[in-house]
Amino acid sequence: MREINQSSEIASTRDSQEKMVEPDWAWARYQPDTQRPWNLALAGHLYRRAAFGANWAELQLALNLGPQQTIDKFFQPQADAIAFNHTYDKYDAAAAGGDSAESLRAWWLRRILQTPSPLLEKMTLFWHSHFAVDNTAVKSGNLMLHYMKILRRNALGSFRDMLTDLVRNAAMLMSLGAGANRKALPNENFARPLFDTFTLGPGHATQKDVQEAARAFTGLFVFKDRLSDIPREHDNSIKHILGQTGNFTHDDVVRIVLEQNATAHHIIGKLYRWLISETAEPTREIIEPLARTFARDYNINHIVETMLRSNLFFSPAAYRRRIKCPLDFAMNLIRGLEGMVPTIQLGQDLAALGQNLYHLPTVNGWTGGTHWIDTAAVTGRFNLAAALVGKEKPYAKKLDPWEVAAQHGHNTTKSAAQFMVNLFLQDDLDASVRDTLWEKLDSADAADPGETIRRFVHRIATLPEFQSA
């Protein structure tokens, strides 16, 4: 199966490794050639980064369409997307009635599983971690929903619009303890993360800048679950922020931070780690061209598209250079097995693994990378995989690998097992790992092929290769 067994070719392409540091080559569109052919491994790679994994039909379609046409589909609105989002917006609105975000979390997970626009949800997740909010402090489903709508509306749109809306978002202010910004007592709780986390990155703003920005935010209050702007509480005196002087308001602070080169560099750096690689810091040369473009209009869509279509994205510098977050880990399995699971339970299980949607642990969001993997987390992942494909409650029989394999024409144990390796790992495994997998399959109980394949999928989910995105 030539199109499958291709990652060794990727890894051995010395020529492209040398080019990876050249920005022109790195961000140019990837065109398959004999040295870097389009294959199942790269299709799987694209779906892990731009979506939450793929099912077999999606992988096959991607193989047929080629990389650029497949990426087109991620950016072009699907015919059913409007109706889908309308339906799910109604579900969200109904789930937001109480103080808890548990139902909202469950509906987001369900949306992720069924959406015709997976890239939009993937980027919404990115911004959720970037503009970290914790409902433990907010205690309002409605406020969290409003916050999430801002993220989703702008996830592939304008960073400027998103920032402008979030500066005046009640959930954001409540979460940071910045629900009251009095003239007599300016609150730095929002100004500090705005500079250090949301825009410039650490080390670009002084304490004085933070204090002055806090004065610009005076007058903003959250009362009765709503944001109020009270002019008499606004400090109308002159402020000095990041080298500029004037009677600034919160809108001016947004304008000023977006005028700083550091903002574009900081955001592009984070997008690089999200979409390309989190194993090595990008060089300034690699980041610079995209940061320059981004600073012009803060168009997120353009940057994400450039990254996903690039040579760099399809190079060894990006392939399996991220660690799946718990959400990716679970969604890869569920989407691959074409099922639907109880998402209330899934939300709780992901929270236990450290990824509690709507409840970010700190203002810096999820650290990600190797922080996802420690002994307890690995055990937790393996237990979740066993539960997802197992026959016991709460996920009992919701995912049936044997049935999925049969639907794709694989009716024997060996054929079904090979199908699962292709589906989840695109058969990109070291020979020794593959041998171990198959040895265990050979010793399995032949009388119960369904159980054998369940266990086989669980073993796949425990491989280090499956933990990589």
Place this chain on the structure above:
Amino acid sequence: MPPKKILLIGFILLGFTTAPALGAPSLPPATQWLPPNALISLEITQPKALLNLFTDKNLTEKIQAMPIYQKQASKKGFQEFLGLINLIETTLNTDWRTGLAKLTGGGIILAVFPQDKVVVIIDAEDSQMLKQLHDFFLNIARTEAEKKGRPDTVQTQEYQGIPYWSFDSQEAHTIIDNRLIFSNHFDGLKEVLDLRTHISDSNLANSTAYRDAKQTVGSNPTAMVYANLGILKSIPGVAKALNQGKNNPLAALFLAGITESIRSSNWLALKLQVQEKTMHFQAMMDGAKIDPAGPAAFSLPDKPDEGAWPNLQVPRYMAGLSFYRDLHRFYAAKDDLFPERTSGLIFFENMMGIFFSGRDLTDEVLAETKPEIRLVVAEQNYNPEIGIPQVKLPAFAVVLRLRDPEDFDEVMEEAWQKALGLINFTRGQQALQGLIIDRPIHNQTKFTIAYFSSAGLTEKTSLHQRYNFRPALAMPDNYVILSSTEELTRDLIDTLQTEIKHPAKALAHTHSLVEINGLQVSSILKANYETLVRNNMVKEGHTQEEAESAIDILITVVQFIDQLKLSVGMQENITRADLELKLNLP
């Protein structure tokens, strides 16, 4: 349809229609073939009484006319099921009602053993029909396997010269004369066959606990459930549940006497009698008597004519719970009843200290109440001008009586207003909306209500859950009403005015009474239909259509319950429980 599913349907059909009349003419009672270590057994000794109730022609016609039936009947799976029933009727040359009666008329027994082993024994009236049905299922399983190109899934083997069959690698069943024996593990079947040939003489029928339970139940029940509490109590989950009261004051309060009886009992028997459209269950245990001087004695009336009061009836009544509990004695025995000082308990006591201005909770607050506690649950009416919450919760209230209302009324009022003030202060700190307090008069009773204002809201058709609450305190005569809504408070004031004029009589020998109105419960389920469907989707991972089916079925089942009444009490200091289930059947 997979063979396993076919087998399952077969046994369900048999199960629902049969009762284990213990022993067909030629065979000993089925309990003599069961090992003595059964955790639970269900015997249906008069299966036809249940068959007549649930397979009545009028009822069947009514069910078939229901929209939910029509909806389900249009589905492929259901049509396959109906097709199978038709095929069975043709094969057995009878209609399904007659077939069921003949196949199960001798009785049914289902027993659960340790390690999740289950044995079902069904005695048919017509052994020929039983064999025909069995052959039918074997043929179907074989045909299905052949269609799919798989090997024969039916395994036939022998044990002690008796042939037995299995549709998969675990389940095993056999037929001896007119008796079908089924187990989910071969070991279960093997034990039955061993007892049949007296390899062991120790069986369920001659075990002491079972014999005592059977004798207490008496002759001729429609059905009987026996639970071996000696073994069940050793299961960690059951042991934990029985110890709930030790760190949960509410469990200690409301399950008083019941957990103590279970802890000291070796067996529990449940007797079922069917009378027209009412099913009457009676639970009995062999537990030791409750010590009148012990910590659980707060639920024991001092005099023979004392006990729980009848439930209060209000419009849209969903449920009523009435308890005889001496709260003063209960809290005085807290160190014995719930010795664990949980953070919740410490918080509760601190708050009571604040609300009641430092009065001692046991001697100066709870001692002021009489030992009757009544809870009422009712569906709410919503005023569209105020607004309608998206999730419609039932209203609920607790009703107590005071020993000295003249002195204690103001203490209660002060405590209540302090609680409201604290809520408002806490919400105010979080810049959240507070409660507005009002003191209206209804039926000559001035009472206190608090509510969230919806003035200024433009959208009033799917409000936050907090708009389900308008907490109220009312004290007509010597009663105290603490209610979640103003409407229920007004209704209770009216009801209590009647009770004041015509005092209720306590239910002797009853310390707990629970009544549920099925139709009103189904009404609130319907009012929350969309919410329930959405919850089902994310809780169960169902599609919208599957979720709608599940909720439709739930509502339909609840609608079949007219009234459910559970009363628990002590007679000669032994716990007895009676459950009356009045069905809403045509």
